[in-house]
Every structure is written in structure tokens, then in C-alpha cells.
Amino acid sequence: MDSGLFGMTAVVSAPLAGNSAKTLSVAPMLDWTDRHCRYFLRLICPSCVLYTEMIHTSALVLGKSPERYLAFTAAEQPLVLQLGGDDPEAMARAAILARDYGYTGVNLNVGCPSTRVQRGNFGACLMLTPALVREIIDALAGSGLPVSVKHRLGLDRQEDYGQLADFVAQVAAGSCRHFVVHARNAWLRGLSPAANRTIPPLRWDWVARLKEDFPGLRFELNGGLDTVPKVEAQWSRVDGVMIGRAAYHRPLFLTELELALGRRQAPARRAEVFAALLAYTEDWGAALPAPRLTRHLHGFFFGEPGANAWRQFLGCARPDQSAAQFFRENSARLAQFGLTLA
Ligand SMILES: Cc1cc2nc3c(=O)[nH]c(=O)nc-3n(C[C@H](O)[C@H](O)[C@H](O)COP(=O)(O)O)c2cc1C
Known part of the structure; x- marks a missing residue:
């Protein structure tokens, strides 16, 4: 996994x-x-x-x-x-x-x-x-x-x-x-x-x-x-x-x-974090219902202009779909946040 x-x-x-x-x-x-x-x-x-x-x-x-x-x-x-x-x-x-x-x-x-x-x-x-x-x-x-x-x-x-x-x-x-x-x-x-x-x-x-x-x-x-x-x-x-x-x-x-604190040279970039998270959801497949992951992602755009829209988007995740499916089916919306399915 x-x-x-x-x-x-x-x-x-x-x-x-x-x-x-x-x-x-x-x-x-x-x-x-x-x-x-x-x-x-x-x-x-x-x-x-x-x-x-x-x-x-x-x-x-x-x-x-x-x-x-x-x-x-x-x-x-x-x-x-x-x-x-x-x-x-x-x-x-x-x-x-x-x-x-x-x-x-x-x-x-x-x-x-x-x-x-x-x-x-x-x-x-x-x-x-x-x-x-x-x-x-x-x-x-x-x-x-x-x-x-x-x-x-x-x-x-x-x-x-x-x-x-x-x-x-x-x-x-x-x-x-x-x-x-x-x-x-x-x-x-x-x-x-x-x-x-x-x-x-x-x-x-x-x-x-x-x-x-x-x-x-x-x-x-x-x-x-x-x-x-x-x-x-x-x-x-x-x-x-x-x-x-x-x-x-x-x-x-x-x-x-x-x-x-000098523990890294460059900040984590959202797009890279998301790409790695997407790979994780694909490893899990159907065993990871979307809301079990998306509930933890609400703060990902904290303080950014798109923060509310992001939370609304996450709110659309349904328990009958996997996290991977949720992201795959919403590539256009993800693009609005600068995230791609690559
Ligand atoms: C939702 C929630 C659940 C928590 N559960 C635990 C826990 O299981 N064990 C624990 O030692 N502290 C727990 N805490 C306390 C935190 O570990 C931490 O001590 C506390 O939030 C103070 O740190 P902070 O001001 O950085 O949030 C919890 C805090 C929150 C907000």
C-alpha cells in the first residue's frame, strides 16, 4: 500500500x-x-x-x-x-x-x-x-x-x-x-x-x-x-x-x-503533494471511500482565494465512490485549483 x-x-x-x-x-x-x-x-x-x-x-x-x-x-x-x-x-x-x-x-x-x-x-x-x-x-x-x-x-x-x-x-x-x-x-x-x-x-x-x-x-x-x-x-x-x-x-x-527552521530548502508545492496523494488513492482503490480522505483536506487551500470553493468541492465527495474515482471524475474542477491528474 x-x-x-x-x-x-x-x-x-x-x-x-x-x-x-x-x-x-x-x-x-x-x-x-x-x-x-x-x-x-x-x-x-x-x-x-x-x-x-x-x-x-x-x-x-x-x-x-x-x-x-x-x-x-x-x-x-x-x-x-x-x-x-x-x-x-x-x-x-x-x-x-x-x-x-x-x-x-x-x-x-x-x-x-x-x-x-x-x-x-x-x-x-x-x-x-x-x-x-x-x-x-x-x-x-x-x-x-x-x-x-x-x-x-x-x-x-x-x-x-x-x-x-x-x-x-x-x-x-x-x-x-x-x-x-x-x-x-x-x-x-x-x-x-x-x-x-x-x-x-x-x-x-x-x-x-x-x-x-x-x-x-x-x-x-x-x-x-x-x-x-x-x-x-x-x-x-x-x-x-x-x-x-x-x-x-x-x-x-x-x-x-x-x-x-532550516529543515528544507523549498516549500512543499500543492501540485506535487496532490500528485502523490492521487497515487496513494489509486493504490487504495475501492477500499478508500472518498469522504474518508477528503474530510482531512479542507485546509489545503487555507488562506487562498479558492479556499471556500475547494471546501465546497470536497463536500461533493460521496461515500459510494472511491477517493481515486472522485478525483478522476472531477478533473475539470481540479484544474481550477491548479491540480492535474497527470
Ligand atoms: C480533535 C482533537 C483531538 C485530540 N486528541 C488527542 C489525543 O488523542 N491524544 C492527545 O494526547 N491529545 C489529543 N488532543 C490534544 C492535542 O494533541 C494537543 O495537545 C492540543 O490540541 C494542543 O495543541 P495545539 O494548540 O497545537 O492544538 C486532541 C486535540 C484535538 C483538537
């Missing part, structure tokens, strides 16, 4: 834990960063580390078809599997599956504040139990894969750098050397997950301070990094940055970032 990257793979490195290179990552986003979205983002951003959506360990170790959750296209690498759960034994088994599928690393979700996730005792509420987080990370590390944790600054209205540093110290007493920090608290009561991504105040300085206090650990900064100047200002203070919503809504932002 791997349709290649038209020569773009040469730029891909594997900058994960243990490697001192700085990382540019795209955040795990449930319902958004599925494999088709990731493939599209990879075409735009050859140097970034991609993350899966969070997958609960029980779906992998108890479910009948882990393949459904774990399958990916080789070009998506470096690709990290994000896991949710609180059972070290299930984590260990899930990480072995991840290793066998060829993932680049595994990451533990300690940031999701949803009530469903709280009821399952995982996500952000694990910040209350650093010893358990350490145990889980150690279980993941048994697979031999690089491990990391994605967490918040703290919980609810309690803003306390000392507690955050204590969390990091306790987790780092085990195998974890890589911390991805969504630089705001998670409020477990009274805020939806979406509001939890905007209302609790961002404190990027705390992540830079963690780097100063724990120079031997890797800290990746996440949260609100939605312009090139914001990223440039933080880049030297941490070991990497992770971009979430901006990467999804404005995917070409990633190529701007790669350029600004």
Missing part, C-alpha cells in the same frame, strides 16, 4: 528519544490524525514525527482486530503510537504489538481530560499518580521501543511548578527520558475537552524551565504554537515542538515551519 513520496523521503530523519536532534511533531488528535490524514501531512512535511490518535490498550490486546487500529503506510514513519490506559500489563502487550508493527515509538496519554477517560482512570487524571505513570512507562519500555509521555502542567486550578517538576522527577526515575508537555493545566471538572484546549492559561515558560531544571531529559513543547514567530521564539528553549490544530486546519503551515 506504500505509494512512495516522489523522492521526498530523503529528507525524513528519525529524531526521537536518544537522538539529540530537535523534533517537529504533529500532535495525536482523536478522529483527526488517522492514517489517511497522516499520509497527507507526511507529503507536506517530510521531517516531522507523526503520532496516531490515542488508542486504548484494551482495543489492542482484547479486541479481535488490532490491525484495524495499528496498520499504517511505511511513508508515515517516523510514527509514534499513542496509548491510553492504566494497566501496565496491557501496556506492555500493546507496546510489543507496536514494535512488531514497526512503530517508531510509543507515547502514553496523560493529558486527556474527558469525563469518559476519567471514568476509565487514564488520561490527565494519571498526573495524580506519577508512580503508576512510571510503572506504565517502564512496561512500555520493555518492548525496546523509545517511550515518551504526553502530559499537562497540572490539574484544575492548581498552578504549581513544584508539583509539575515533582511529577517529571518521579516519572524520570524510571525509563522515561522524553516528555511532551501540553503547556496548560487540564481542568477535570466543568470544561469540555475542547474548552480544555483554550481556557486554562498557556505557560510555555514552565516547559523551558523544566528543560533548565532537567537538562538530561527531552522536553517537547505543545499548545498554541500556531505561527512561525511563536515557534521560532520557543525553538531554542526546548528539544522540540508539537503542533496540533494548526497542522490540521492549515497543513501548509508545516512546510512554512520546516522552511523557517
Whole structure:
């Protein structure tokens, strides 16, 4: 199923834990960063580390078809599997599956504040139990894969750098050397997950301070990094940055970032990205219904005069046609956007 990257793979490195290179990552986003979205983002951003959506360990170790959750296209690498759960034994088994599928690393979700996730005792509420987080990370590390944790600054209205540093110290007493920090608290009561991504105040300085206090650990900064100047200002203070919503809504932002950070010489061109995506849809054929891909392409012309027309065009994709068919049948409309079927 791997349709290649038209020569773009040469730029891909594997900058994960243990490697001192700085990382540019795209955040795990449930319902958004599925494999088709990731493939599209990879075409735009050859140097970034991609993350899966969070997958609960029980779906992998108890479910009948882990393949459904774990399958990916080789070009998506470096690709990290994000896991949710609180059972070290299930984590260990899930990480072995991840290793066998060829993932680049595994990451533990300690940031999701949803009530469903709280009821399952995982996500952000694990910040209350650093010893358990350490145990889980150690279980993941048994697979031999690089491990990391994605967490918040703290919980609810309690803003306390000392507690955050204590969390990091306790987790780092085990195998974890890589911390991805969504630089705001998670409020477990009274805020939806979406509001939890905007209302609790961002404190990027705390992540830079963690780097100063724990120079031997890797800290990746996440949260609100939605312009090139914001990223440039933080880049030297941490070991990497992770971009979430901006990467999804404005995917070409990633190529701007790669350029600004000196990770590529020329920007990704829409026509080339589209040509590679078209090849991907043809590899998939009927197994890829058009809306499963087109729903991730809405931001492809973000900020351009044709952005609305592009979204309207994508809205015409029908579930009973494949993505390849949809594009093939609409060559005239694609031409209006400077895209060809070549
Ligand atoms: C639709 C959506 C789904 C998300 N799902 C996850 C998830 O599965 N795991 C996770 O750790 N964070 C998840 N997040 C949080 C993001 O990874 C990220 O931490 C957050 O959006 C802040 O980064 P940003 O300001 O760059 O978007 C999600 C965010 C969004 C918008």
C-alpha cells in the first residue's frame, strides 16, 4: 500500500528519544490524525514525527482486530503510537504489538481530560499518580521501543511548578527520558475537552524551565504554537515542538515551519503533494471511500482565494465512490485549483 513520496523521503530523519536532534511533531488528535490524514501531512512535511490518535490498550490486546487500529503506510514513519490506559500489563502487550508493527515509538496519554477517560482512570487524571505513570512507562519500555509521555502542567486550578517538576522527577526515575508537555493545566471538572484546549492559561515558560531544571531529559513543547514567530521564539528553549490544530486546519503551515527552521530548502508545492496523494488513492482503490480522505483536506487551500470553493468541492465527495474515482471524475474542477491528474 506504500505509494512512495516522489523522492521526498530523503529528507525524513528519525529524531526521537536518544537522538539529540530537535523534533517537529504533529500532535495525536482523536478522529483527526488517522492514517489517511497522516499520509497527507507526511507529503507536506517530510521531517516531522507523526503520532496516531490515542488508542486504548484494551482495543489492542482484547479486541479481535488490532490491525484495524495499528496498520499504517511505511511513508508515515517516523510514527509514534499513542496509548491510553492504566494497566501496565496491557501496556506492555500493546507496546510489543507496536514494535512488531514497526512503530517508531510509543507515547502514553496523560493529558486527556474527558469525563469518559476519567471514568476509565487514564488520561490527565494519571498526573495524580506519577508512580503508576512510571510503572506504565517502564512496561512500555520493555518492548525496546523509545517511550515518551504526553502530559499537562497540572490539574484544575492548581498552578504549581513544584508539583509539575515533582511529577517529571518521579516519572524520570524510571525509563522515561522524553516528555511532551501540553503547556496548560487540564481542568477535570466543568470544561469540555475542547474548552480544555483554550481556557486554562498557556505557560510555555514552565516547559523551558523544566528543560533548565532537567537538562538530561527531552522536553517537547505543545499548545498554541500556531505561527512561525511563536515557534521560532520557543525553538531554542526546548528539544522540540508539537503542533496540533494548526497542522490540521492549515497543513501548509508545516512546510512554512520546516522552511523557517532550516529543515528544507523549498516549500512543499500543492501540485506535487496532490500528485502523490492521487497515487496513494489509486493504490487504495475501492477500499478508500472518498469522504474518508477528503474530510482531512479542507485546509489545503487555507488562506487562498479558492479556499471556500475547494471546501465546497470536497463536500461533493460521496461515500459510494472511491477517493481515486472522485478525483478522476472531477478533473475539470481540479484544474481550477491548479491540480492535474497527470
Ligand atoms: C480533535 C482533537 C483531538 C485530540 N486528541 C488527542 C489525543 O488523542 N491524544 C492527545 O494526547 N491529545 C489529543 N488532543 C490534544 C492535542 O494533541 C494537543 O495537545 C492540543 O490540541 C494542543 O495543541 P495545539 O494548540 O497545537 O492544538 C486532541 C486535540 C484535538 C483538537
